[in-house]
Amino acid sequence: MNRSIRTSLSAALFSALLLASISPRCTASEARETPMVRAVKRAKPGVANIHSKKTAFAGDSLFSTRKGREVNGMGTGIVIDPRGYILTNHHVVNGVDSLRVTLEDGASFDAKVISFDRKHDLAVIKIKSSRSLTTVPMGTSSDLMLGETVIAIGNAFGYEHTVTAGIISSLSRDVEVNEKQSYEGLLQTDASINPGNSGGPLINLDGEVVGVNVAIRAGAQRIGFAIPIDEARRITAELLSVEQLNHHYHGLQAKDHKSAELREMIVSAAQSGSPAEKAGFKKGDVVIKAAEVDVIDRADFERALLGRSVSDAIEVVVRRDDETSTLSLTLSELGSKRISAKKTTATVVSSKRSVESVGESWKTFGFRLTPLPKSERQLVGDQYRGGLRITAVRPDSPAARNGIRSGDILVGLHIWETVNHENISYVIDHPQLTSFDPLKFYIIRGSETLFGYLHLAR
Known part of the structure; x- marks a missing residue:
């Protein structure tokens, strides 16, 4: 009897020891895979490593005595679109001769800079891949907490x-x-x-x-x-703008609304006569999807339109009054002729208001303007009716921060020509001026027509 009890006790003890040696191993992986580990697993596939080469010439601050030395640089990028669009800092790619991107799986690609914003230190680069890339999930900074x-x-x-x-x-x-x-x-x-x-x-x-x-x-x-x-996403929307990258135009104005509970893009206006107005967009519409891309902000909307031709009918799903509907958006060509065709509609502007605009353009935009004399009209070519010569640029103004120089000829703001001071008054007085921020500008410098964006709010 005692022997039987001892045998049973020994077997039970052996089983207990065996379970003790096994159980920690079963639970260890669960204990080790913390929220931090899971977060890294989710984001890491969409992180790109960037390597660059740059030639530093004599006079560069770091290599003043090493003329023509090749310098290797490094940085990181965030894959924001499966087609190979990657967000990074402007200072990572500024002035480089070549870029090489390596993904998590070791795949390596040449990359090129397609757009950048020097002031906000952001840039978008692109690689060509035969496969769809994994993107990094986007969050919001609106609900971040100290100590998080x-x-x-x-x-x-x-x-x-x-x-x-x-x-x-x-x-x-x-x-x-x-x-x-x-x-x-x-x-x-x-x-x-x-x-x-x-x-x-x-x-x-x-x-x-x-x-x-x-x-x-x-x-x-x-x-x-x-x-x-x-x-960063607000700036990314500009960097991915189909106007900037594809020279296409949709005319939809929208604002991003982001909170802990909700992230959405809300239409603020559809410009008169624009493709957006023709498609039926209304103020207050919430854009849910565009061309099969889920939309939470303007950056998503712009990237959904990239690569689309002006003949494509793009399906856009919107929510209006708690109901969803599908609109058909067809982009139009954005060319210099569109500016000259979009004359300001202010039919009567007093000479006093015109004089006031001289001071207000200095205050609002940071430049002084003078009408282009007839003897210089040939400088703007046949596609423009005229322009305004920039005679001075205020330091640290929207104009200065975006590279406008004294001597440039301003030929357009937003969708309107700028032939005289009355045109400037019209833009400054426009009730929706703040919704145009950043305000697109067109200038002629030498033989080139250039454009950029004036960030009015600061």
Whole structure:
């Protein structure tokens, strides 16, 4: 009897020891796969490592004695579209001779810069791939909390896909890097952000991008900065604009609304006579989908239209009065002739108002203008009726920040020609001027017609 009991006890003890040795292994993987690990797994496939080559000539601040030396650079990018569009910092790609992008699986591609915004230090580059790329899920910076856990993924010191973690230390910091580059409203984090991290994602525990890593505090430890993703997406919408990249026009004006509960693009207006008006867009429409792309903001809408021809009928799903409907949008060509055709409709403008516009253009845009004399009309070519010569540019004004120079000839603002001061008055007095921000401008410089965007709000 005692022997039987001892045998049973021994078997039970052996089973208990066996289970003890096995159970921790079964639960360890669950314990180890923390929310942070899952977040990295979700975001990492859409992170691109960027390597660049640049030739530094004599006179460059870092290599003044090494004429013609080839310099290798590094940075990080965020895949924002399966067709190969990648968001990064402008300073990562500025002045480079070549770019090479490596994805998580080791695939490597040549890349080219397709658009950039120097002031906000953002750029979009593109690679050509035969397969659809994985994008990084987009979050919002509108509901970030002090102390919230965040993760940086990037090409730190050339070590690809390096992962570091920390918290949000501040929600808004103004940072001056040097005399030429400063930032407003940056996120501050103690997650390690090193050279090479620039342009990479700062993600939350859901694996969503909440910031674009941009800078570190020299001489300090664990003080890094990132552009809030909501601000970055606002600029991305301009960088991906079909007007800028494809020279197509839709005429839809919209605002992004983002909160913890909701992210959506709301139509504010459809310009008169535009493709958007013809398609039936109304103020207050919420755009849900465009060309099979789910839309949460203007950046999504613009990228959905990229590559579409003017003959394509693009299906756009909108929500209006709690009901969904599908509109058909057909883009039109955006050419210099469209500006001259869109004359301002202000039929009567007093000479006093015209004089006032001289001072207001200086205040609003940051340039002084004078009508182009008849003897110089040939400078604008046959496609324009005339223009206004820029005689002065105010330092640190919207005009100065966007590269406009004294001597340039202004031939258009938004969709209107600028032949005289009355045209400028019309634009300044327009009730929807703020909805045009950033305001597109067209100038002639030498033999080139150039365009850009005036950021009026600051």
